[in-house]
Amino acid sequence: MHRLGLIVAIVVVAVDVMYVWYVGFVQGATSDLPWRVPFVASYLAAVAICAMLSATVAAGSLRVVLLGAAAGGLLLLGFFAIFSIGLPLVAAGLLTVVALVRAISGETGGGRAFGASIAGALAAIVVLLAGFAITERIIGCAPRVVSGSGGGGLFSGPYSYTCQDGRANVTYGR
Structure with missing residues (x-):
């Protein structure tokens, strides 16, 4: 061994x-x-x-x-x-x-x-x-929570998102 x-x-x-x-x-x-x-x-x-x-x-x-x-x-x-x-x-x-x-x-x-x-x-x-x-x-958004973030995207380019009341709004390319 x-x-x-x-x-x-x-x-x-x-x-x-x-x-x-x-x-x-x-x-x-x-x-x-x-x-x-x-x-x-x-x-x-x-x-x-x-x-x-x-x-x-x-x-x-x-x-x-x-x-x-x-x-x-x-x-x-x-x-x-x-x-x-x-x-x-x-x-x-x-x-x-x-x-x-x-x-x-x-x-x-x-x-x-x-x-x-x-x-x-x-x-x-x-x-x-x-x-x-x-x-x-x-992206998993919790209910009754407001949050957001983003990143450079390892292969697909930049993105950002916001979470509001369990729903994610994602924007790509900016």
Whole structure:
């Protein structure tokens, strides 16, 4: 068993549990983006599973893909969330990079292993960006509440919305 993958999985699960606890029980407020927190929590769980599986599988392409996915996902999400949960995620991502470099250097086909790790990292990054793009468009307005926000739109351009009495008024492109 490879210890670094297991350590990373434990750190990510701890961050995930603390994130859900803090958002759900300490902040306690409802959000206009109701699916953002469940997506991030699920994504962190998937990354933790990748790290844990990388600790249990034998050396080979699958291990390198799993480590690449965990490293790419942790580093990007850690960068996005650097002022909240990001610092431990970046640290776990750097540990994963160390494990990844060790795994690639231990492979006989280093170029193929490197390519497999890049594929894993790109897959994790695409899932993260797609999840953010989708969850920023699912707006849930609470009844008897007035709120509003907007964003740059990751792929589709800027948008803004206002919530009034449970109804969302969305404006795109301004």
